[in-house]
Structure formats: structure tokens, C-alpha cells
Amino acid sequence: MNIGYARVSTQGQDLTQQRSALTEAACNRVFEEKVSGARKDRPELGRMLDHLRPGDVIVVTRLDRLARSTSDLLGITERIKDAGAGLRSLAEPWADTTSPAGKMILTVFAGIADFERSLILERTSSGRAAAKARGVRFGPPSSLTLEQIAHARELIEREGKPVAAIARLLGVHRATLYRALAA
Template identity: 75%
Template structure:
């Protein structure tokens, strides 16, 4: 496949791989439906695991992120299969984008970083997540100040 550039020359387009990621939280759950949806969406390689999303170390997710090449598209059935939180989603999306790849969700078409509108939505989410984080930090700081004013001591108890 070739693409014409602004100069009129043709340059090869790097081949795009559609990579799928499927995850269920417990051994009682089944990956069959997610794998079928990803295969139907055109994914040629599917990384799947049975592991809770609250764990930071998800080996198949790490393998998939290491496997990414520019032009690849990571596809998930739903965003909650990929990330534990908005911050986690944004971190993973940033990692994917920094590798020159894209991210799309079958259930949430607005979350498609291969389109300008999808990138804009993710940018807005990143701003909201940053704002939310700053609010949490400020509330925590205020709570500590108020607790200290009430005589609450922080840290371990003195042993002597």
C-alpha cells in the first residue's frame, strides 16, 4: 500500500496491526465473548488475561505495550477492560500514543485516538483528571492541617 505525500512522491505506509486486549477479573469469568468481538473487529493478535484490573502488574498488557509499533491500533471491547481508573487510562493511552500507535474502544466510539475528535476527547479527559488530582491534593492538605489543629499526631508512635 502506498500513500502520496505533499511533494507528489509515494512513500510506503507502515503496515498497521490491529492488536486486541481482553481481560476478565476472575477465573470464573470467560474471555470468549471479548476475543470473538476483537476477532470480528479485525484484530490479528489478541493479548488476554484473567487478572483483576486493580493489579498494576498485568503481564499481558505489558507484553502488548512492548509489542506496539508505529501505526498499530490497540483495540478493546470496553475501556474498563484496559484501565482501572481515568488516570490509568490516560497513562496507558499516552504510552500507546508515544509509540506512534492508536487506541480504540468498540463500545465507546468517542475513545478512538486514531481520529482528531477522539484525540480531543482524550485531551479533555486528561485535563479533567489533572484537575481532579489537584483537588484531591488540596483536600488532603486541608484535612491534615485541620487534624493537626485538633491535636492529631501523624507518623509512628515514639518508642521511647
Template identity: 70%
Template sequence: MLIGYARVSTGDQDLAQQRAALKTAGCKRVYEEKVSGAKRDRPQLALLFDHLRADDVVTVTRLDRLARSTRDLLDIAERLDAAEVGLRSLAEPWADTTSPAGRMVLTVFAGIAEFERSLIHERTGRATAKAKGVRFGRPPALSGDQLALAQRLRDEGKRPREIAATLNVHVATLYRALSAGSGAERSAAE
């Protein structure tokens, strides 16, 4: 059975267009509410979930009527899937979990959301570690003492190839270390 869900955000908005579109689409029952989509506590949506049976299809005029965020949409879709219920959007034909293509699109969205969550976790973990003084990446090729020696030898007129040979590093490594060191000196002077 097709079951509709219609929602508007404020009391002064009208549900008539959504109701008509859902009835035209063949919905036998329509749950309606006037509440922000950002709220997780939506009484009519909860009631809809309570009355679902396997093989029902929850139909909305647009996905933003059902959920305000990708995470919220995926949570709802997972609940529907667990209840063996489909999801269909009239405005977004690709959002139809009763078809293989619609399930694939929702799976891609779920993968993107999971990827985004892992990036956020990684960024916040790195930020915390950096704040505690943890260094990331490869260790510097030259220690602070070696860098000071390289700068002194350069100031004395030694050629970069000689300095690099003395420190047992490639000349490109020496150039990078010296340019990074002079950038740090400039920052400290400012």
C-alpha cells in the same frame, strides 16, 4: 496493525465474545488474560506493550477491559501515545485516539483527572492544617474581647447601631459576630 486486548476478571468467565468481536474488527493479534482489571501487574498487557510498533492501534471491546479507573486508563493511554500507538474501543466510539475527536475526549478526561487529583491534594492539605489548628479565611472582624463587650452592651439595652459605632464596625458585621458567638456558646453549653 490492529492489535486486540481481551480480559475477563475470573477463570470461569469466557473470552470467546471479546475474541470474536476483536477478530471481526480486523485485529491481527489478540492478547488475552483472565485477571482482575484492578491489578497493575497483567502479564499479557505487558507483553502487548513489548510488541507494539509505531502506528499500531490497540483495540478493546470496552474500555473497562483495559482499565478499571480513569487514572489507570490515562496512564495506559499516555504510554501508548509515547509509543506512537493509537487506542480504540469498539463499544465507545468516542474513545478512538486515532481521530482528532477521540484525542480531544481523552485530553478532557486527563484534565478532569488532574483536577480531581488537585482537589484531593488541596482537601488533604487543608485537613492536615486544620488538625494543627491553622485557621482559614479572613480574620474575624471582632476579637473575643470586642465580642464580649458587644454582648454586654446588648444585654444592657444598647441598640445594635450604637454598639456597631462604638466598635467601629458595620451593623451587619455586628449581627454576624453576635449570631456566630451565640452559636459557639450553645455548642459549648451542650
């Protein structure tokens, strides 16, 4: 069964052209919505994906009506594939997972997206390492100052005060004080 998906970004836009193109493409059912593609929550898209059965083919007039980015397209395509269904774009004939060539193109896209994710992770990791080398501290600021830690150490070692009492005095949890003393 061919299932159409039509989307426009604003309430003022019209779905008529998409609707007629999907009807000409022999879509038995068309899911329509007027919502920005940038929104993750697109109710009709979710309903359509939940409605899929093996052998169904999602038909869109253009891929930008279905997905907001390459990674979004690949995620949606994966859900379609997991349901045993296919995807076909009327404007982009190469985007047809019902054909071997279309499957290959989307596989290449998936590889490129994976490569891009790896590059981003690598750049992020090297950036963090460089920042750490410059002395940048990550995470929340320390709950205790160096003076408070020194004072706590003195109270424990010289006066024999219990860690729990000192932690209460400093307004921190015992574990926080233990970590600070160990550092």
C-alpha cells in the same frame, strides 16, 4: 497493525465474545488474560504495551476491559501514545485516539483527572493543616519523653557528660538526642 486486548476477571469467565469481536475488527494479534482489572500486575497487558510499534492501534471491546479507573486509563493511554500507537474501543466510539475527536475527548478526560487530583491534594493539605492546628502530631512517636530530654539537658549542662554517652544511656542515636535538645 491492529492489536486486540481481551480480559475477563475470573478463570470461570469466557473470552469467546471478545475474541470474535476483535477478530471482526481485523486484529492481527490478540493478547488475552483472565485476571481482575483491579490488579496492577496484568502480564499480558504489559507484554502488549511492550510489543507496540509506531502506527499500531490497540483495539478493545470496551474500555473497562483495558483499565480499572479513569486515571488507569489515562496512564495506559499515555504509554500507548508514547509508543506512537493509538487506542480504539469498539463499544465506545468516542474513545478513538486515531481520530481528532477521540484525542480531544481523552484530553478532556486527562484534564478532569488532573483537576480531581488537585482537589484531592488541596483537601488533604487543608485537612493536615486543620489537624495540626488541633494539635495532632504527624510522624512516628517521639523516641524520648520530656522527662528524658530534661534529664539529658541536665547531664550535659551541669555534669558536662558527652552527648554520645547520654544517647547510649537513653538508647537513641546522637542525632535524635541533638534534635530533641534543639526543639
